[in-house]
Amino acid sequence: MIDIDEIRDAQIQAYGLSKANCIYTFYHDETNNIKKLRLDAQGLNVAEPAIFILGGIVHEGMPRPLDIQPLRNAMRIQPSADEIKLKHVAKGEFLELLKSEKLITFLQWISENGLVVHYHALDPLHWSLVDIMDSILYGIGQPRLMQFHAVLKADLTTLLRVNLAATMEVFFRYNYPDVATKNQRAFVDELLRLLERNGDVLPEFNAMMLKGVLQAGRNLPNLDFIEGFTPHLLLENFAAFYLNRIAIFKYSNHILDMEDSIRDELDAMQLSSHGVPVTHFRFADSKSEPGIQVSDIVVGLIGKMHSYFAQTPREKVAKARDALQGTSLKNVELLKALIDASHDTNVAFLHHISSVADVDKMNLFLRNGGSPYEDL
Structure with a gap:
């Protein structure tokens, strides 16, 4: 049995998290879960591990209905699509995604509906x-x-x-x-x-x-x-990162996309708080949870963004940012606004376990001030 309060208290003390007791509703999805990272004589089991993202959308308070039909209509999603995914909004790698007019509609819809994004970004390497x-x-x-x-x-x-x-x-x-x-x-x-x-x-x-x-x-x-x-x-599984979010926000509701392996690993941990089994998270089918569908698109976009920064030299990132215009520039401005709003709402919504050099590239691209990496 694992007591989530031991994890929670350590994180609150280490990072000075002042809003961990607030009540939120989190919708979670993931991308780039490679299950394990291991070595053999031929090298890594995954040639170039992408950045793992666990995240999605979050709002204050208890769960409430999320009507995504107006969003589907605005993005002209075919009725035959039983759920919306990133491929319905934009395709390609990060810079290609930014060219999508539908992405503008999607990012605006998030903020207009009282939602912000949250994510945990992990560079496995x-x-x-x-x-x-x-x-x-x-x-x-x-x-x-x-x-x-x-x-x-x-x-x-x-x-x-x-x-x-x-x-x-x-x-x-x-x-x-x-x-x-x-x-x-x-x-x-x-x-x-x-x-x-x-x-x-x-x-x-x-x-x-x-x-x-x-x-x-x-x-x-x-x-x-x-x-x-x-x-x-090198990395046994990703369940610990789910556990971290569930533990820190123990007064919130967590609705997670059904991942059988993660569910089984969390069940095996027998999570408790002061000896009482925790019940503030559940796994659900994305087809029946609009919040998870929206989260699928969020983590897909954020995952491609962070993988781009990890794989691209800073000079190329700077040139790409300077060249943005039109739809691409609008999408970056909307993405920055969403990330800023998340940080302002609760600093614990955004978490990076990655190179500060790559976080610096994100700050450069989003036009966030300061570069702790360059200030050495």
């Missing part, structure tokens, strides 16, 4: 790598370095993405994330060699700082967070 830097920084124990932990993790992710096949060959050889203590110095030496070969993908100062931290790491007696786990298993 970044998630799999951060324990390396956490191990080193924990071992070094210098508070001054800790202020740069997010940037150092982002730089390591950028470096190891350059030649993912070579990176995964090293990881497989050392049984990552179960690198034996006796092999940890050699493992870090391999990372330093990758930095020597591909360090030009980073700003010069960032590369120098990363090199210095890795060199310090190779001299540590052990790296606690990359030993003792299942060899070659």
Whole structure:
């Protein structure tokens, strides 16, 4: 049995969440659930893991009817379509989606109906790598370095993405994330060699700082967070991210698209609050839940957006943003307004477990102020 209050209290304290007790109704869908991320001698089971998104739409208060027939009519969805999906609104990758007039109608409908978006974005590759830097920084124990932990993790992710096949060959050889203590110095030496070969993908100062931290790491007696786990298993499942949302917003209602594997994993956890089984979430068929249908489109759009930032250099993102006009520009402005409204409503609605360099690209594209990555 898992007590959700232990998870909830830790998150509230860590992030200063002041509105976790508010009552909302969440509709959830997901995209890019690869089930597992693991290694074998040929590399990753998924060649280029896309960004996993769990999210959708949310409104204040208890569940209320959502009439999407006017939206279907406005977007000229055929009556034969028993539910609406992203393919009915726009097709292609992120920049192609932005060219859709129907997407304008869709994004406007969300805000006009008292709804905002919510999402949890997870980069499976970044998630799999951060324990390396956490191990080193924990071992070094210098508070001054800790202020740069997010940037150092982002730089390591950028470096190891350059030649993912070579990176995964090293990881497989050392049984990552179960690198034996006796092999940890050699493992870090391999990372330093990758930095020597591909360090030009980073700003010069960032590369120098990363090199210095890795060199310090190779001299540590052990790296606690990359030993003792299942060899070659980088991500076991995505149920924990569902659990996190359900736990934080325990006074809210959560209506989730039916995913048999996730349902079974949550059932096996026997979730409780102060010893009482929790009942504030349920799985439903999207055909009977308009909120889930709308959420399908939201997570599809957000997933393609974040995957675009993860796969595209910052310079190209900047050029693409400068070139936007017409429908594409309008859609970006509407998307930014929705994301801003979500943040203003509750900062916990938007959560990223991804490289701060990629979040910086999102801020650049949406014209959000400041760049914590560049301020190093």
